[in-house]
Amino acid sequence: MPLAPYPGWAQxxxxxxxxxxxxxxxxxxxxxxxxxSHVWPATLADPYGGAVICHNDVELSNVVFxxxxxxxxxxxxxxxPGRREYDLAQLxxxxxxxxxxxxQQRLGWQPADRATRLRVTADAYGLDRxxxxxxxxxxxxxxxQIERAVRKSIADGDPSALDxxxxxxxxxxxxxxxxxxxxxxxxxxxxxx
Numbered sequence: 001m002p003l004a005p006y007p008g009w010a011q012x013x014x015x016x017x018x019x020x021x022x023x024x025x026x027x028x029x030x031x032x033x034x035x036x037s038h039v040w041p042a043t044l045a046d047p048y049g050g051a052v053i054c055h056n057d058v059e060l061s062n063v064v065f066x067x068x069x070x071x072x073x074x075x076x077x078x079x080x081p082g083r084r085e086y087d088l089a090q091l092x093x094x095x096x097x098x099x100x101x102x103x104q105q106r107l108g109w110q111p112a113d114r115a116t117r118l119r120v121t122a123d124a125y126g127l128d129r130x131x132x133x134x135x136x137x138x139x140x141x142x143x144x145q146i147e148r149a150v151r152k153s154i155a156d157g158d159p160s161a162l163d164x165x166x167x168x169x170x171x172x173x174x175x176x177x178x179x180x181x182x183x184x185x186x187x188x189x190x191x192x193x
Contacts, residue, residue: 002060005108009068010060016095017124018070019063023091024125027052027084035081043149046082054087055079059094085131089138092121100176103169115191122192132192147174
């Protein structure tokens with residue numbers, strides 16, 4: 001479970017691909033799970049729902065690695081039913097990462113071609129052409145959902161949310177993320193072809 005600032009091995013394309021494959025296996029395993037009678041948190045949940053259980057918070061400190069390869073997911077507090085591509089979008093938001101350079105550096109991310117890393121994620125997961133198109137719109141949804149959740153927590157006066165936002169670049173980081181994604185979306189779309 002690497003913590004920020006993330007070590008170089010955790011930022012490798014090999015590690016990223018292994019996380020995407022692990023997420024695919026998790027989704028495949030959840031297809032037969034009867035989830036309709038359970039109560040799920042809405043905080044980071046897919047706003048459109050879906051047929052598999054999504055982790056919704058696959059970031060490096062929620063992944064157990066052995067020899068640089070992802071072998072287990074932990075911390076399922078945000079898990080909820082959703083679309084496969086939405087959970088993959090949350091993974092991309094956190095592990096490609098889909099974020100402004102200032103905020104990437106804050107977590108110790110090394111400079112990398114983020115569009116290529118998004119393709120690595122989609123390839124390792126096994127997304128087909130239609131899934132790759134859905135992934136792009138799901139990234140929009142994931143960006144909206146995390147920002148909405150954080151703004152609500154702040155408006156509700158949640159002290160842990162206030163502390164987390166102040167430690168991680170302020171509420172402006174959500175504007176920076178959206179700006180970065182808007183600027184790089186076409187490049188990411190081209191990389192997914």
